[in-house]
Every structure is written in C-alpha cells, then in structure tokens.
Amino acid sequence: MNTGQLQDTAILLAGHGVPASDYPAMRVGLLMMLEFSGKRTGLFRAWRDRLAEEVRLWPRTADNDPYKAAVDDLAAKLSARLGCRVIAAYNEFCTPTVAEGIEQLIAGGARRVIVVSTMLVRGNSHTEVEIHKAVVQASESHPAIDIRYAWPFEQERLVSMLVDQINAHLA
DSSP: GGGGGTTEEEEEEEEEEOOOTTTOHHHHHHHHHHHHSSOHHHHHHHHHHHHHHHHHOOOOTTOOHHHHHHHHHHHHHHHHHTTEEEEEEEEESSSBBHHHHHHHHHHHHEEEEEEESOOSSOOIIIIIIIIIIHHHHHHHTTTTTEEHHHHOOOOHHHHHHHHHHHHHOOO
C-alpha cells in the first residue's frame, strides 16, 4: 500500500484486554459474576459498571499487564510499517475502549478509520458483536468519516499465517 492511500487514514488495533495482574482478583470475580448473572438493571448494573470502570482505569505497566504492553508495541510497529497513525484500544478491562479510540483518531484528524482486531478467529462475541457494535455506533455518530471494520479475516489468510509460523519452527 502506498503512503498516499493512508494520508488521512488511521488504524485502530482492537485487542481483547485483560485485568492488570495487581488488580484484586476478588473484584475481577465479582465483575464476571455480575456480567454473566443476567441482571442488567438497577443496583446490579451500577455495581457492574463501577467495577468495569475501576478495572479499566487501573494503572498499567509492562509488569502488571504484559498483554497491553504487547498490543501497544504491535500498534507502534504497525504504524512504522504502514506510515500512518495506529493506536491500540481494548474491548474490555483496559483503556481506551474501542469507541474511545475511534473518537481519539477522529479528533486527531482522521477522515478514514480502519478497525482491525487482534482476535483472528470467528465465533466469539467480542469481534462479531461488541467491536462490530462500537464501529456501527461510531459510523452513525460520524457519517462524514469513513469507518471500516476489517473483519472477518479470510480463512485462507489465517491458514497461510499459521503455516508460515509452523514452517519457521520446523526450519
């Protein structure tokens, strides 16, 4: 891809996100219990939302969240390779959220935002429902901005990537 095609383009690398290792495990368990309890109203909703925000805003370092550090590093390497702005955002547990990341890129002048997930395989609600929903909502909020979701990955591309990785370890 030539640099001219990416002039007004920014990429959002959507990772899953994990709680920081020093975030209290009991609170993560409580958050998951509230998430999967089916109780989505009133006090339960407020409690779940407060815990979700607390875990997202927990201070991160490479030591307490090596996953976030790896996704952020991948975003930096993609930016260097593509020659455009690339930021990492997260589906859950970390900041910025996917929606916040899209807003940051638009505020930074992007006229086209391409959202690509680090979660490569189909069949999960994160990529097929949650990230997709954030992209649709951002598109509706910003009709003048070209917001694309680079999903799903073509099966043959995934097979090729895995074959290359396996061959590298057979050599």
